[in-house]
Each structure stands twice: as C-alpha cells, then as structure tokens.
Amino acid sequence: xxxxxxxxxxxxxxxxxxxxxxxxxxxxxxxxxxxxxxxxxxxxxxxxxxxxxxxxxxxxxxxxxxxxxxxxxxxxxxxxxxxxxxxxxxxxxxxxxxxxxxxxxxxxxxxxxxxxxxxxxxxxxxxxxxxxxxxxxxxxxxxxxxxxxxxxxxxxxxxxxxxxxxxxxxxxxxxxxxxxxxxxxxxxxxxxxxxxxxxxxxxxxxxxxxxxxxxxxxxxxxxxxxxxxxxxxxxxxxxxxxxxxxxxxxxxxxxxxxxxxxxxxxxxxxxxxxxxxxxxxxxxxxxxxxxxxxxxxxxxxxxxxxxxxxxxxxxxxxxxxxxxxxxxxxxxxxxxxxxxxxxxxxxxxxxxxxxxxxxxxxxxxxxxxxxxxxxxxxxxxxxxxxxxxxxxxxxxxxxxxxxxxxxxxxxxxxxxxxxxxxxxxxxxxxxxxxxxxxxxxxxxxxxxxxxxxxxxxxxxxxxxxxxxxxxxxxxxxxxxxxxxxxxxxxxxxxxxxxxxxxxxxxxxxxxxxxxxxxxxxxxxxxxxxxxxxxxxxxxxxxxxxxxxxxxxxxxxxxxxxxxxxxxxxxxxxxxxxxxxxxxxxxxxxxxxxxxxxxxxxxxxxxxxxxxxxxxxxxxxxxxxxxxxxxxxxxxxxxxxxxxxxxxxxxxxxxxxxxxxxxxxxxxxxxxxxxxxxxxxxxxxxxxxxxxxxxxxxxxxxxxxxxxxxxxxxxxxxxxxxxxxxxxxxxxxxxxxxxxxxxxxxxxxxxxxxxxxxxxxxxxxxxxxxxxxxxxxxxxxxxxxxxxxxxxxxxxxxxxxxxxxx
Amino acid sequence: xxxxxxxxxxxxxxxxxxxxxxxxxxxxxxxxxxxxxxxxxxxxxxxxxxxxxxxxxxxxxxxxxxxxxxxxxxxxxxxxxxxxxxxxxxxxxxxxxxxxxxxxxxxxxxxxxxxxxxxxxxxxxxxxxxxxxxxxxxxxxxxxxxxxxxxxxxxxxxxxxxx
Numbered sequence: 001x002x003x004x005x006x007x008x009x010x011x012x013x014x015x016x017x018x019x020x021x022x023x024x025x026x027x028x029x030x031x032x033x034x035x036x037x038x039x040x041x042x043x044x045x046x047x048x049x050x051x052x053x054x055x056x057x058x059x060x061x062x063x064x065x066x067x068x069x070x071x072x073x074x075x076x077x078x079x080x081x082x083x084x085x086x087x088x089x090x091x092x093x094x095x096x097x098x099x100x101x102x103x104x105x106x107x108x109x110x111x112x113x114x115x116x117x118x119x120x121x122x123x124x125x126x127x128x129x130x131x132x133x134x135x136x137x138x139x140x141x142x143x144x145x146x147x148x149x150x151x152x153x154x155x156x157x158x159x160x161x162x163x164x165x166x167x168x169x170x171x172x173x174x175x176x177x178x179x180x181x182x183x184x185x186x187x188x189x190x191x192x193x194x195x196x197x198x199x200x201x202x203x204x205x206x207x208x209x210x211x212x213x214x215x216x217x218x219x220x221x222x223x224x225x226x227x228x229x230x231x232x233x234x235x236x237x238x239x240x241x242x243x244x245x246x247x248x249x250x251x252x253x254x255x256x257x258x259x260x261x262x263x264x265x266x267x268x269x270x271x272x273x274x275x276x277x278x279x280x281x282x283x284x285x286x287x288x289x290x291x292x293x294x295x296x297x298x299x300x301x302x303x304x305x306x307x308x309x310x311x312x313x314x315x316x317x318x319x320x321x322x323x324x325x326x327x328x329x330x331x332x333x334x335x336x337x338x339x340x341x342x343x344x345x346x347x348x349x350x351x352x353x354x355x356x357x358x359x360x361x362x363x364x365x366x367x368x369x370x371x372x373x374x375x376x377x378x379x380x381x382x383x384x385x386x387x388x389x390x391x392x393x394x395x396x397x398x399x400x401x402x403x404x405x406x407x408x409x410x411x412x413x414x415x416x417x418x419x420x421x422x423x424x425x426x427x428x429x430x431x432x433x434x435x436x437x438x439x440x441x442x443x444x445x446x447x448x449x450x451x452x453x454x455x456x457x458x459x460x461x462x463x464x465x466x467x468x469x470x471x472x473x474x475x476x477x478x479x480x481x482x483x484x485x486x487x488x489x490x491x492x493x494x495x496x497x498x499x500x501x502x503x504x505x506x507x508x509x510x511x512x513x514x515x516x517x518x519x520x521x522x523x524x525x526x527x528x529x530x531x532x533x534x535x536x537x538x539x540x541x542x543x544x545x546x547x548x549x550x551x552x553x554x555x556x557x558x559x560x561x562x563x564x565x566x567x568x569x570x571x572x573x574x575x576x577x578x579x580x581x582x583x584x585x586x587x588x589x590x591x592x593x594x595x596x597x598x599x600x601x602x603x604x605x606x607x608x609x610x611x612x613x614x615x616x617x618x619x620x621x622x623x624x625x626x627x628x629x630x631x632x633x634x635x636x637x638x639x640x641x642x643x644x645x646x647x648x649x650x651x652x653x654x655x656x657x658x659x660x661x662x663x664x665x666x667x668x669x670x671x672x673x674x675x676x677x678x679x680x681x682x683x684x685x686x687x688x689x690x691x692x693x694x695x696x697x698x699x700x701x702x703x704x705x706x707x708x709x710x711x712x713x714x715x716x717x718x719x720x721x722x723x724x725x726x727x728x729x730x731x732x733x734x735x736x737x738x739x740x741x742x743x744x745x746x747x748x749x750x751x752x753x754x755x756x757x758x759x760x761x762x763x764x765x766x767x768x769x770x771x772x773x774x775x776x777x778x779x780x781x782x783x784x785x786x787x788x789x790x791x792x793x794x795x796x797x798x799x800x801x802x803x804x805x
Numbered sequence: 806x807x808x809x810x811x812x813x814x815x816x817x818x819x820x821x822x823x824x825x826x827x828x829x830x831x832x833x834x835x836x837x838x839x840x841x842x843x844x845x846x847x848x849x850x851x852x853x854x855x856x857x858x859x860x861x862x863x864x865x866x867x868x869x870x871x872x873x874x875x876x877x878x879x880x881x882x883x884x885x886x887x888x889x890x891x892x893x894x895x896x897x898x899x900x901x902x903x904x905x906x907x908x909x910x911x912x913x914x915x916x917x918x919x920x921x922x923x924x925x926x927x928x929x930x931x932x933x934x935x936x937x938x939x940x941x942x943x944x945x946x947x948x949x950x951x952x953x954x955x956x957x958x959x960x961x962x963x964x965x966x967x968x
Contacts, residue, residue, distance in 0.1 A: 405909075410902045410903075411902060582953075631946060631947050640909045688831050689831060729833075734950065737833075
C-alpha cells in the first residue's frame with residue numbers, strides 16, 4: 001500500500017537555520033514527511049497578516065514585536081494548524097508540520113500536496129474540487145458547483161437538484177461515496193438528484209474511469225468521492241455562517257457550522273437551509289414537443305423548492321486511531337415544471353400556478369435522506385485497518401393530481417386525499433459495511449485486502465407503477481497491490497470478485513382490467529400482473545493493471561481496467577409510464593451484468609507558470625444496457641405512449657480531456673480546458689447511433705487575477721470564465737440536436753480581515769450575457785426548456801469565532 | 806517513450822479518421838402527421854356524436870420507414886390538457902367525469918412505407934359523457950422517432966340537439 005504515514009498529531013518544531021537576518025519572521029510549512037507544502041495559507045494573530053507559502057514551503061510575515069504569535073496554517077487535505085507560540089528570535093525559522101486530515105478512504109503517500117498525492121494513488125485520471133472551488137462556483141446543488149471540470153458534467157434537474165455525468169456516463173454507472181459509504185438513493189431515475197448538502201462538502205475527488213476493483217458494481221464510469229467537514233484542529237472551538245443569495249431563482253440560504261476539539265475528542269455540527277423560487281429562463285414560452293407553453297416573466301412554472309440539511313459528528317483522534325460517528329439528514333421538496341409532467345404536455349391553471357413563484361404545487365417531489373456512518377482507522381507499524389459501517393434511509397415521494405390511464409378508474413376510488421395525490425413512493429433502507437486491511441510486504445509491495453458488502457430493501461407505493469419492490473445483496477472481495485519499481489515508478493494491479501443477488505417481488509395492478517377469456521368465457525375483470533417475481537444472481541471478476549510514473553516535470557499514468565454493473569431492478573422489471581418524458585418503459589429480465597473494458601492514459605508536464613495535461617481514453621462495452629425506443633406503442637396501461645424497452649448492445653466510446661495552464665502576467669493565471677467524448681452503438685436496433693446523454697465537445701477558458709492583499713482586504717481575486725459547448729449532432733431517439741453556445745461568467749471576491757475575524761465575500765455572475773441556450777445533458781432538454789438566464793450569486797462567510805479555547 | 810508516443814498518435818489519428826468517415830447514413834428525422842387537409846378528419850374543434858361512428862383520416866410520412874400510430878381520445882372536462890393547434894376551441898363549463906369515453910388503440914402501418922393514408926373507423930358508444938375531449942395521435946417510425954399531435958374535439962348527443 002501507499003507508504004503509511006505515522007503521525008496523527010500536530011508537531012511543532014523549532015529548527016535553526018543559517019538564514020539571512022531580517023526584520024520579518026520566517027517559517028516553513030512541511031508535511032509529515034518534511035516535504036514542503038506550497039500554497040498553504042498562513043495567518044497570524046487572527047488575520048492581522050496573511051501570506052501563502054512559496055514553492056519551497058517558505059513564508060514571511062512582518063514582526064510585530066509582540067511576545068507571542070498566534071499562527072494558523074491551512075492547506076487542503078491537512079488538518080488546520082492553530083497554535084500560540086512565543087515570537088522566535090531573529091534569524092530563526094518556524095517549522096510547521098501539517099498532519100493529513102482523516103481520510104478513511106484514501107491512502108497517503110509521500111508527495112508534497114494533496115492533488116499530487118491523489119494523482120500518485122490513482123492510475124486513472126482523477127480530478128479534485130476543494131471547498132474553495134465549490135464556494136467560488138457555488139451553484140444550486142453540488143454537481144453544478146463542481147461544474148467546469150473537464151470530463152465532468154452535471155445532469156441538472158431544475159435549479160436545485162443535479163447528478164454527476166462522468167465522460168458521458170451517469171445514473172447507475174457512477175458511484176458516489178460519502179464518508180467512505182456508497183451513497184444510495186434512487187439514482188436510476190432521471191428526476192433524482194444527489195441528496196448531498198454542498199455546504200458540508202470539504203472536497204470532491206472524481207475518478208474518471210472504471211474503479212470496480214475498489215468499489216464494486218456500478219463504478220463503471222467513475223467514482224465521485226465526497227469528504228465532509230474535516231476533523232477540527234486540536235484545542236479549538238470554531239464556527240462560521242455562510243450566507244448565499246441567487247438572483248435568478250431568488251434563492252436565499254445559508255449554512256451554520258460549529259466544530260470543536262479538546263485533545264483527542266472532537267465534534268462537528270452543521271445546519272443548512274435553502275429556499276428558492278421558480279427559475280427564470282430568457283424566453284417567453286417553450287415548445288414541449290409541439291405544444292406551445294407561454295411562461296410568466298420567463299419563470300419555469302413550479303420549479304421552486306427548498307432544502308434543509310442537519311449534520312452532526314463526534315469522534316476520537318489519537319496516535320494510531322481515528323474513530324468517528326456521523327449522522328446527517330437531508331430533506332428537500334421541489335416542484336416539477338408543471339406543463340411537462342403526466343401523460344401529455346399540459347396546459348395548467350396558469351393563474352393559480354403563477355400566483356406565487358415560491359410555492360410548490362403539483363407535480364412535485366419530496367425527498368428525505370438519513371445517513372448514519374461509523375468510521376474507524378487503526379494503524380500500527382506496517383499494518384493499517386480501516387472500516388466503515390453505514391445505514392441509510394432514502395424516502396422519496398412524487399406527487400401529482402391523479403390522472404387515469406389504461407383501465408385505471410376515471411375517478412380515484414375512496415376519499416383518502418393523500419393517496420390520491422401520491423403518484424409514486426420509494427422507501428429504501430441501505431446497510432453497508434466496508435473493511436480494508438493494508439500492509440507492506442517486503443520493500444516493494446504495498447498490499448490491501450478488502451471486503452465491501454451492501455444490502456438494500458426498496459419498497460414502492462403510489463398509484464402509478466414503474467418498478468417493483470426489491471431487495472439487493474452484494475458482496476465483493478478484492479486484493480490490490482502496489483509494486484514499487486524504483487522511486488518514481490509504481491505498478492498497480494488489482495483483482496476483485498463480486499457476487500450480487502437481486503430479488504424483485506411480483507406486483508399486480510390495484511385496479512381491474514377487462515380481459516377476454518381465451519377459452520371463450522367472455523370478458524373477465526382481472527388484476528393484471530405488472531411485474532413477475534425475479535431472483536437473479538450475478539457474479540463478476542473485475543481487474544485493473546496500471547502504471548504510474550512521476551518525474552520532476554513529466555508524469556505518466558496508464559491503466560487498463562474492467563468494470564462491471566449489475567442490472568438495476570428498473571432495467572430488469574420496469575413496466576410503466578415515465579411521466580417526465582411521456583413514454584412507456586419496459587424492463588428486460590434477460591439482461592446480463594454490464595461489463596466494460598477501458599484503457600486510460602494521462603500525461604502531465606508541469607513547470608512553474610506552465611503546465612499541460614492530456615487524458616485520452618478508450619472504452620468498450622460488450623453489453624451496454626440501453627433503453628431502446630421501439631416503434632410500437634402501448635394502448636393498455638401505457639396510455640398510447642411509445643414503448644421503450646431495455647436491451648443490451650455493444651458500445652464503443654473514446655475521447656479525453658486536455659488542460660493547459662499558464663501565468664500570462666504577475667498575479668494572473670489562465671487555464672484552458674477541453675473535453676470530447678465519442679460514443680457509438682456497434683450492434684442492435686440503434687447500430688451507428690450514439691448513447692443517450694452524450695455531452696458535446698466543450699472548451700473553457702478561465703482567467704483569474706489575484707493581486708496581493710492590501711490593508712484589510714486579503715487575497716482578493718477577480719476573473720472570468722468563457723465556456724463554449726459545441727453543437728451536438730450525435731443523438732439517438734428521442735433526443736434532439738442541440739446547438740452550440742458560449743457563456744461568459746464573472747467572479748470576484750476577497751477576504752476582509754478585521755476585529756479578530758476574517759470575512760469572505762464573493763460575487764459571481766453566471767451567464768452574464770443572459771444567453772438563451774439548451775444544455776444537451778439537462779433533464780429538461782427533451783422538453784426544449786432552455787437553461788437559467790443571467791444569475792447574480794452572492795455569498796458571505798462570517799466566522800463565529802477565531803479564538804483558541 | 807518515442808515508441809509509445811507513436812502508438813498513441815496513431816491511435817488518435819485512427820479514431821479521428823473513424824469519426825470523420827461516417828459510414829452509413831443514420832435516420833435523424835421525425836415522422837410527420839398531417840391532419841389539416843380537406844380529406845382529413847377530425848380537425849381541431851370538430852364535433853363527433855354519441856352512438857355514431859366516425860372515420861379518422863390523416864396522412865403520415867417519414868423519410869425512411871413508418872412504424873406505427875396510436876389514437877387516444879380522453880376527456881378534457883378539467884380543461885387541463887390543451888391542443889397543439891394555436892386556435893383555442895370554445896369549451897363547455899368544467900365538470901367531473903362520470904363515465905367518460907376512453908379510446909386508446911395502436912394501429913400497425915404495413916412495413917416498408919414512407920407515406921400512409923390512415924383511415925380508421927371509431928365508434929363512439931351510447932351513454933358516455935358528452936363534452937370536451939382531446940384526441941391525440943402519436944406516430945413513430947421504425948427507428949423509434951415519435952411525433953405527437955393533439956386536437957380538441959367535442960362529443961355531443963345529436964338527439965338532444967335542438968335543430
């Protein structure tokens with residue numbers, strides 16, 4: 001395994017050096033292996049002075065001639081350092097060693113910063129978005145805040161929900177891991193968004209390629225690892241309040257955070273509240289299929305919503321042992337665009353709907369997600385043990401006025417008001433357990449042996465059937481070896497065996513259908529079977545082999561891996577109308593596990609002020625599971641809608657990302673990124689066509705000016721992003737070609753030091769030119785609804801306390 | 806290293822060539838529904854009668870091959886659904902459904918056709934609710950593209966009409 005790190009406590013060392021005599025105080029920030037940390041933020045005496053360490057980890061601050069200094073150092077991926085010290089004598093150097101923060105998932109190796117550390121761990125292309133990136137790009141939901149990373153896009157469902165799309169693969173082809181536990185919701189559904197509070201996210205790591213060896217089924221397109229609020233620094237009590245506002249959907253919201261630690265015991269807590277109105281698009285009307293829907297003031301009718309998040313964690317941290325218990329509850333309610341839901345495009349009572357842009361009327365969804373996680377990490381010598389156990393409950397309801405189709409009664413029977421509006425309900429319990437052992441074998445091998453197990457039980461309700469109740473049990477065991485071939489080169493090899501069982505229950509209609517007796521017995525009323533019981537077991541062997549070379553300037557990674565995914569209960573047993581897209585979807589019990597072979601390369605050339613990165617990939621699916629639109633319609637239960645049936649075809653994909661960064665002037669940095677994916681079905685009815693949700697080629701140019709702070713203004717920045725998405729002509733029914741578009745975004749912000757506190761203010765203008773455009777991978781693309789127009793996003797972060805306790 | 810670069814370069818070039826020579830032409834066009842002609846029935850705002858049959862007539866076309874079509878007649882007493890035709894029809898007062906007429910059928914189109922004159926006799930039974938209805942036509946082609954067209958119609962009782 002990666003070289004195990006030994007220290008878990010902050011160490012302060014004073015070291016002599018023959019440095020030049022100066023009126024300033026000088027110091028150096030290093031990691032646990034004494035490698036310099038470049039770019040760490042150093043603050044003195046509660047924000048009186050700020051600086052950032054240079055490429056060798058050195059910093060200088062003015063000497064106030066006071067007796068003591070309070071120094072805080074923060075660097076992503078490391079525990080925040082905060083310590084009161086005596087002012088050192090002139091000429092001496094303060095050496096500050098940071099401790100990696102608790103990351104139960106990743107394994108720490110000896111490199112100078114987190115990004116490089118992660119890149120050394122992975123032989124597949126990996127991207128990182130930290131808290132700074134997220135707050136600078138703050139969108140309506142986590143994925144829209146992570147947007148802008150090449151190869152990663154967001155399927156946005158209105159303005160408050162989104163889910164990840166990695167190189168064009170999403171839904172059940174991407175695993176989201178939070179606090180070490182797989183986040184399980186109803187991710188098979190197009191209207192499902194990640195139930196994750198973006199304010200509680202410290203960092204997101206996105207693996208752009210198959211990672212089934214470590215994560216098992218579904219990690220076929222990639223993995224998104226989410227790290228929550230980190231362990232606080234020793235002997236601190238601190239908190240902050242973040243406030244956000246967005247002009248487009250009149251969002252107001254914020255998050256309050258409080259954490260503390262006394263020696264070995266710590267806690268964190270957070271409360272988040274968001275409320276937003278219908279979002280605005282630069283259009284007076286939209287055309288849904290051929291239905292003309294006028295809008296009031298450009299507002300997409302009934303897309304308002306709200307969200308609350310409550311988080312708490314407590315734990316113990318001491319040499320060799322970290323244990324943490326976390327609990328979170330995310331609750332959200334939001335409306336669906338009222339004219340585009342149900343059996344057909346609808347003209348709604350506009351007066352009623354447009355009376356308020358903040359109310360949530362039908363159709364709507366309410367989601368609550370409870371998560372309890374326990375994490376343990378123990379290490380001794382060359383051995384390390386990590387484990388996570390979790391329980392999740394995902395409860396989701398879709399509500400709408402009752403609309404009959406097929407032989408459903410014209411009027412909902414009985415007088416139970418709540419059932420009559422309950423279109424669908426899903427109630428899922430998830431139990432997870434992960435165990436990992438790491439040990440060094442000889443001088444060359446770092447081995448890890450792990451087991452992951454997960455049990456899901458999903459109960460469904462509501463008057464409209466789409467999937468049956470199901471249970472799912474999966475277990476996988478893997479062995480991973482990192483073989484050191486000299487100091488710069490590692491060979492990675494992993495193998496995993498998975499076994500999963502999917503059981504669905506038989507489901508029958510709640511209403512009778514008249515059926516002609518084949519034996520001539522006349523017409524009988526029958527409660528038709530909607531889904532047969534299914535009991536399927538899937539086995540899979542996954543593997544990966546990779547090479548990682550890290551040189552002074554040049555680094556190279558190469559990987560070949562096989563990923564797999566068990567068919568979802570929806571793919572096996574769906575049988576109902578998808579109200580979002582006016583279609584009838586049918587499962588296929590003959591589907592086999594989906595497998596994928598992928599080859600990845602990644603080159604990087606990095607110098608100060610200049611860097612290039614290139615990440616091509618090639619991918620082949622022998623049996624990609626695809627929802628194929630047939631030419632048939634269903635006139636029984638499907639209300640005449642077109643039948644879409646799950647099939648399995650050969651699919652080939654290739655593409656990649658490129659990134660160039662350079663500093664055109666002092667304090668100015670520029671980044672140009674681009675991505676491209678080509679997909680083609682090689683067999684089946686849609687041979688020659690692409691697969692759904694193929695993102696267009698895109699380019700993004702960002703420039704950021706970050707001058708030196710002056711007076712109370714620290715670390716000010718201002719910049720712009722120009723985003724260009726190409727025309728997408730590679731489509732598959734029922735998609736439509738999407739025109740190219742370009743967007744301009746502005747961003748500016750600063751930290752304001754004063755009164756023992758440091759405030760952070762930022763303003764972002766999204767879609768400055770109020771461009772009307774369609775996003776090819778957006779949930780509302782199929783109904784031709786343009787994306788949100790110009791949006792001013794304001795955020796303010798106020799520390800509650802900056803003092804040690 | 807040079808060897809590796811050559812391989813990669815060749816691979817990228819091969820892929821670029823693969824993409825640029827789009828071998829067979831894909832069908833990317835939706836089928837079309839024509840219901841506005843003199844010979845077509847019903848038109849938006851037309852009336853059909855209780856206990857009588859009428860003949861649905863429309864023209865379907867596609868660039869490659871037609872698939873199938875469905876006709877769906879359902880009540881619009883709640884005035885919530887609307888037609889694709891720009892002109893709005895005068896509506897009766899809204900009411901609750903009692904025994905509304907419901908007709909949903911799929912019809913095959915013979916294989917290999919690019920143009921098809923649909924003609925389908927539909928019977929409106931006695932005793933169903935009169936009032937505002939909605940007639941929707943969905944047409945697919947063999948590739949799976951779908952076109953939708955909906956119009957508003959009225960079902961009235963010819964015998965109770967004062968004439």
